[in-house]
Structures are given as structure tokens and as C-alpha cells.
Amino acid sequence: MTQTPVVTRFAPSPTGYLHVGGARTALFNWLFARGRGGKFLLRIEDTDRARSTPEATAAILKGLEWLGLDWDGEPVSQFAGKDRHAEVAHKMLENGTAYRCFSTTDELAAWREANPRQPFISPWRDAADLPDAPFAIRLKAPRSGETVIEDQVQGTVRVANDQLDDMVLLRSDGTPTYMLAVVVDDHDMGVTHVIRGDDHLTNTARQIQIYDAMGWDCPVFAHIPLIHGEDGKKLSKRHGAVGLHEFAALGYPPAAMRNYLARLGWSHGDDELFDDAQALEWFGLEGIGRAPARLDFKKLEHVSGHHLGAMPDEAALAALQHYLAETGAPALTDTQRGRILAAMPALKDKARTLPALLDQARFAMIDRPVQPDDKAARALDTVSRGMLKSLTAAVQNASWSRDDLEEAAQKVASENGVGLGKIAGPLRAALAGTSTTPSVFDMMTALGREETLARLQDQTDLAG
Incomplete structure (x- = not known):
């Protein structure tokens, strides 16, 4: 027997x-499908015409592509x-x-006010004499028994049918409701697994009733826990980034x-750090927990x-260039790219985000003469500039390997009777203009002999 492909x-x-x-x-759905050789489909639920916008659709597509x-x-x-x-209705x-319901909006409102906790059952449910009017x-x-959800994350969920109303499938203006549209679309698209947030769990019993009414097979349901902030409360703007x-x-790459x-909500043993190949191999619904996940920056x-x-x-450099383009910053020149690429192993060693990588790479992006900031400038007194002059002479004919530069x-x-740190400070200021940089020797190798000596000369000239 051939197994149905995952969709x-x-x-x-x-x-x-x-x-x-x-x-x-989206990621959970993608991992589950791709890891099983299946299909991952995208549906834009744009039935709310008043709130749906092309701009939001474009932002969603761009976000998925970025991810x-x-x-x-x-x-x-x-x-x-529609x-x-x-x-289908x-x-x-x-x-x-299904049946035609001729109850007006006012009649529905009056009934709900009089029966606030009861599911609405229309007086037209079993009526035989129907008027010629909008419906x-x-x-x-079903009014008896229960609807059972066999959820792959939440377990068996039972809902008494007498607690559910006869929901509207098609409004009197001919527009379908969300509940109907979701079921029809999932059926027509051949969706085998519905993986979504557990805030949709209350809708699922009603949707199962539509599947049953049409004699369609239900997909496998998996309702995943929501994401909360570090304080355990529902994630919102007060927690920082949420989009x-x-x-x-x-x-973040x-x-x-x-x-x-x-x-967030799924685990594979104690593994915390993994690549795409491992995630695709490991991901399964059985690894999803029921408790809300917490966003931890x-x-x-x-x-x-x-x-x-x-x-x-090369990939890190490409990511950095893409980040610069997205932020509207000027593109890197060929010279800057060459310097950054040469220093990349050292840059990546300390950076955790692309902006941090950019900060580390600042020395490779600035032009002469380097303008030290206030903190760096304090390291460039007459004595330190004298040491830089001696260093300039010492490295003129060095092989320009990191080890030889450090030895010099x-x-x-x-x-000069001082430790290496006493020369590293002014050297850092001369090369980068700031006190927070990669190793001075990594900067020297990345900048190359000519640029390094020129930057040192700019500062030693000020020594008089």
C-alpha cells in the first residue's frame, strides 16, 4: 500500500x-513536509476584505523568503x-x-441577549414552509454525542455536540464564512496535516463536523503551543521584537x-544547536510539547x-552585504570587501549578530586619515606615538604574517619597558579610531602592509 504523500x-x-x-x-509545517519529501503550500486567507492589504501579503512573502x-x-x-x-455550502x-436560516440580525441579537450561554439553534432548522426571502x-x-479531536500534540479532545451551535456556512449576502472556507481549501489542496497554533483548537471540532457532513477524510491535526514572553505572558510589543x-x-542570520x-516548543533530546539537515531529519510532531514556549533573547x-x-x-560577507542593502547603507567597495573577507575569521569570533559584525569590521570600511573617537584619542599621546613610530620602522620589512607582526x-x-597592551591601545586607535576592535594583528593582516603603514604614519607624523 502506497503511503499518502505529506502535504x-x-x-x-x-x-x-x-x-x-x-x-x-510556517517553519514547523515546512520542516514536517520537506523532511518527508512532501509539499509545503501557502494560502493567503484574505477573506476579510476590509483589513487585508496587498502590502501585508507582500510583507508575509518577503518574511518567508528571508527565513x-x-x-x-x-x-x-x-x-x-469564494x-x-x-x-460546497x-x-x-x-x-x-445544512439548512436555510431566515433569522434576521435583530432576531439573532435578541435571542443571544435572552440566552447568553446557550448555543444558537435556528427555529428554521427543521422548518418545511420556507419564505421567499434572503437566507x-x-x-x-449533530445534537447528541460528541465530536472527538485526535490531536497529535494535545491528545484526545472531546467536545459535546450539544455545546456547539449550527454555525453559518454561507451568509445571506452569499459570502462564505472562514470556517467553511478553511475546510474546503484544505480538502481541495490535499492537505494531509494541519499544523497550527493551539488558539485554533476550539475551531477544530466545528471544522470536523463540516468534513463529516461532506464525507471527506479529516487531515491529521497538530495544535502547537503559543509563544510567550520571558515573563510567561502572551507575547506582545512590550517584550520587544515580535514581527x-x-x-x-x-x-540575526x-x-x-x-x-x-x-x-521553541519542540525538542530533540538535549540538542540546542543544529543545522537545516539535522532539523529536517529530526523534526516530528512527537517532539512538540503542550506548554507555551518562551522567547529568550x-x-x-x-x-x-x-x-x-x-x-x-564568503557567506558571512554576503549576509553582511544583504543586511547593509536592507538598511539602506552604502554598498561595500571592492577594497572594503577584500579587507573584511581577510579579517572575517576574527570578526566572526566575537560577533553574535550582523550589526555586531559590522561594528567589528569598521576598521576595514573607513578611509584615511582615521579620526579617533574621544576614548581612542586618549591612547594617542606623545609617548605612544613614539612607540608607533618605532613599530612602523620595525615592521617595514616584516613578512606580514600575524606571528611576525606580533613578534615585532x-x-x-x-x-620601551612596557607590556604589549601598552602598544596595542594606541595601535588600535591608529588603525581603527576606536577602542573596540578585533585583534590589532588581525587588523594589520587584513589591511595589508601599505594601508597599515600609511595609517601608522598619519599618527606618527603628529608626534613631531
Whole structure:
């Protein structure tokens, strides 16, 4: 017997930015499908015409692309399928699993005010004499027994049918409701696994009733825990970044975000740091817990630093250039790229984000004459400039290997009766203009002989 290929979907509403929780849901769906040779589909749930915008759709697509999640086929517009949704509602009328409801908005409001805790059952449910008037189509839901959700994360969830109302499938103006549209779309798209936030769990019993009414097989459901802030409360702007675009702007590499988001609510033993190949091999619904995950920025920085350090130097340079382009900064020149690439192993060693990498690379991006900041300038007094002059002479004919440069600096320091740190400070100021930099010898090798000597000469000339 051939096993049905896995098909998952991510179905965001284009009413705003892509929330980090939505990005995590998309990632789980992507990992589950791709790890099993299946398909990952994208559906834009744009039935709320008043709030859905093309800009939000574009932002969602851009966010998924930045995160590195590719989808199969073209994104599906839920609104575009409204005729198909209406067709299914009318089929349910024909097979007796739905009925026409002529109750007006005022009548519904009056009933709910009088019966605030009871599910609404329309007086038209079993009516035979129907008027010639506008009507909504309601599901003729079972009134006894229970609807059972066999959820892969939450376990068995039972809902008494007498606690559910006969929900509207098609409004009186002919527009489908969200509940109907979701079920029809998932069925028509061949979705085998619905992996979504557990805030949708309450909808699932109603959606199962639609599947049953149409005689369709239900997909496998897996409702994943939501993401909370570090204080255990629902994630909101007060916790800092919550939109995926904000994490991109903070300079976390996409590979790090994939690793970190995968670990929010899912685990594989004690593994914290892993690459895409490992995530695709390991990811499964059985590893998802029920408790809300907590966003921890310190842990994210740790993961980010690991992935930045593991990047090939060329890839790290490409990521840095992309980050600069996204922030509107000038593109790197060929000279700057060459210097940064030469220093990349040292730059990656201390940086945990792309902005931090950029700070470390500042020495490679500035032009002569270097203008030291206030703190760095304090290291450039007459004595220290004299040592720099001696160092300039000592390294004129050095091989320009890191070891030879360090040996020359150590010799100059000893001749002046000071430790290496006393010459490193002014050397750092002369080369980078700041006190926070990579190793001075890494900077010298990256800048090369000519540029290094020129920067040192600029400062020693001030010694008189």
C-alpha cells in the first residue's frame, strides 16, 4: 500500500506583519513536509476584505523568503475561491447536512441577549414552509454525542455536540464564512496535516463536523503551543521584537532564526544547536510539547553567534552585504570587501549578530586619515606615538604574517619597558579610531602592509 504523500500548509491572514509565532508555525509545517519529501503550500486567507492589504501579503512573502522557507506552487488566495466555497455550502443543502436560516440580525441579537450561554439553534432548522426571502446557510450539526479531536500534540479532545451551535456556512449576502472556507481549501489542496497554533483548537471540532457532513477524510491535526514572553505572558510589543521583520532588522542570520524557532516548543533530546539537515531529519510532531514556549533573547543571541561563526567567510560577507542593502547603507567597495573577507575569521569570533559584525569590521570600511573617537584619542599621546613610530620602522620589512607582526610589536614594547597592551591601545586607535576592535594583528593582516603603514604614519607624523 502506497503511503499518502505529506502535504502541509501555512495560511496567514494578510492584515499586518508576519508575527514570530506565525513564522514558527510556517517553519514547523515546512520542516514536517520537506523532511518527508512532501509539499509545503501557502494560502493567503484574505477573506476579510476590509483589513487585508496587498502590502501585508507582500510583507508575509518577503518574511518567508528571508527565513529561507520555500513553498510549492503559487500562493493561493482564499477570497478567489469564494464561488467554490458557496458551491460546497449548496451541496450540503442538497444532502441534508445544512439548512436555510431566515433569522434576521435583530432576531439573532435578541435571542443571544435572552440566552447568553446557550448555543444558537435556528427555529428554521427543521422548518418545511420556507419564505421567499434572503437566507443564510447553516450547518445542521449533530445534537447528541460528541465530536472527538485526535490531536497529535494535545491528545484526545472531546467536545459535546450539544455545546456547539449550527454555525453559518454561507451568509445571506452569499459570502462564505472562514470556517467553511478553511475546510474546503484544505480538502481541495490535499492537505494531509494541519499544523497550527493551539488558539485554533476550539475551531477544530466545528471544522470536523463540516468534513463529516461532506464525507471527506479529516487531515491529521497538530495544535502547537503559543509563544510567550520571558515573563510567561502572551507575547506582545512590550517584550520587544515580535514581527519577523524586526528580527531581520536586528541582524540575526536566517539560519540562526530557523534553529532558534525550531526549538521553541519542540525538542530533540538535549540538542540546542543544529543545522537545516539535522532539523529536517529530526523534526516530528512527537517532539512538540503542550506548554507555551518562551522567547529568550539571550538564548537567541547565543544561537545566532554559533551560526554566524559556522558560516563560510564568503557567506558571512554576503549576509553582511544583504543586511547593509536592507538598511539602506552604502554598498561595500571592492577594497572594503577584500579587507573584511581577510579579517572575517576574527570578526566572526566575537560577533553574535550582523550589526555586531559590522561594528567589528569598521576598521576595514573607513578611509584615511582615521579620526579617533574621544576614548581612542586618549591612547594617542606623545609617548605612544613614539612607540608607533618605532613599530612602523620595525615592521617595514616584516613578512606580514600575524606571528611576525606580533613578534615585532612585542619587541618594541620590551624596548620601551612596557607590556604589549601598552602598544596595542594606541595601535588600535591608529588603525581603527576606536577602542573596540578585533585583534590589532588581525587588523594589520587584513589591511595589508601599505594601508597599515600609511595609517601608522598619519599618527606618527603628529608626534613631531
